Amino acid sequence: xxKVEQNPLFLSMQEGKNYTIYCNYSTTSDRLYxxxxxxxxxxxxxxxxxxxxxxxxxxxxxxxLDTKARLSTLHITAAVHDLSATYxxxxxxxxxxxxNKLIFGxxxxxxxxx
Amino acid sequence: xxDIYQTPRYLVIxxxxxxxxxxxxxxxxxxxxxxxxxxxxxxxxxxxxYGVNSTEKGDLSSESTVSxxxxxxxxxxxxxxxxxxxxxxxxxxxxxxxxxxxxxxxLTVT
Numbered sequence: 001x002x003k004v005e006q007n008p009l010f011l012s013m014q015e016g017k018n019y020t021i022y023c024n025y026s027t028t029s030d031r032l033y034x035x036x037x038x039x040x041x042x043x044x045x046x047x048x049x050x051x052x053x054x055x056x057x058x059x060x061x062x063x064x065l066d067t068k069a070r071l072s073t074l075h076i077t078a079a080v081h082d083l084s085a086t087y088x089x090x091x092x093x094x095x096x097x098x099x100n101k102l103i104f105g106x107x108x109x110x111x112x113x114x
Numbered sequence: 115x116x117d118i119y120q121t122p123r124y125l126v127i128x129x130x131x132x133x134x135x136x137x138x139x140x141x142x143x144x145x146x147x148x149x150x151x152x153x154x155x156x157x158x159x160x161x162x163x164y165g166v167n168s169t170e171k172g173d174l175s176s177e178s179t180v181s182x183x184x185x186x187x188x189x190x191x192x193x194x195x196x197x198x199x200x201x202x203x204x205x206x207x208x209x210x211x212x213x214x215x216x217x218x219x220x221l222t223v224t
Contacts, residue, residue: 033212042204043157043215050211088156100145100208101172104157 006105023072023089031092120216137205145208146188
């Protein structure tokens with residue numbers, strides 16, 4: 001069974017601190033996505049990682065992909081309250097993105113405290 | 115900015131009613147998807163389409179049906195709504211590398 005697991009499921013952190021969210025997956029995919037969801041809202045695309053070793057950064061967030069380890073990380077640098085949201089990783093279930101059918105992780109609820 | 119629209123945004127309806135959730139996109143994407151999401155939980159794929167007249171069921175068993183008569187339009191229909199259908203329904207379309215999501219329809223069946 002194809003699985004995408006995120007940890008932690010809930011993260012409470014103080015402003016100014018650093019932390020990493022992990023996304024492990026069981027399929028041999030080379031395409032991984034990170035999304036942000038605010039309460040009651042839809043999903044906003046953060047990063048698209050398309051190859052082994054891919055690293056992308058936007059503001060205080062940086063995502064990386066290791067397809068050999070089947071692991072992606074989302075690193076948060078000097079967190080601010082505006083980053084509070086639920087973060088999902090999603091994996092294309094076929095290598096090369098042939099189907100573009102995604103499996104989503106369970107989500108990580110991030111709460112940044114002042 | 116992706117142009118994908120869903121209506122209605124919120125719907126409260128009684129058991130046994132027939133409903134159609136609308137989804138449209140103006141980007142000319144062939145691949146479109148419907149997901150179901152309970153609050154705070156992961157998304158589950160319930161239907162997808164790779165183009166006009168192509169529809170397939172997703173991972174999560176759903177009593178809903180879909181149609182794809184036009185590229186831009188991918189409606190989802192529930193013939194007889196039940197309280198177990200209460201959830202958020204998200205529509206998405208696939209660009210070159212990523213999926214773009216609509217704003218969602220929050221459905222409550224009483």
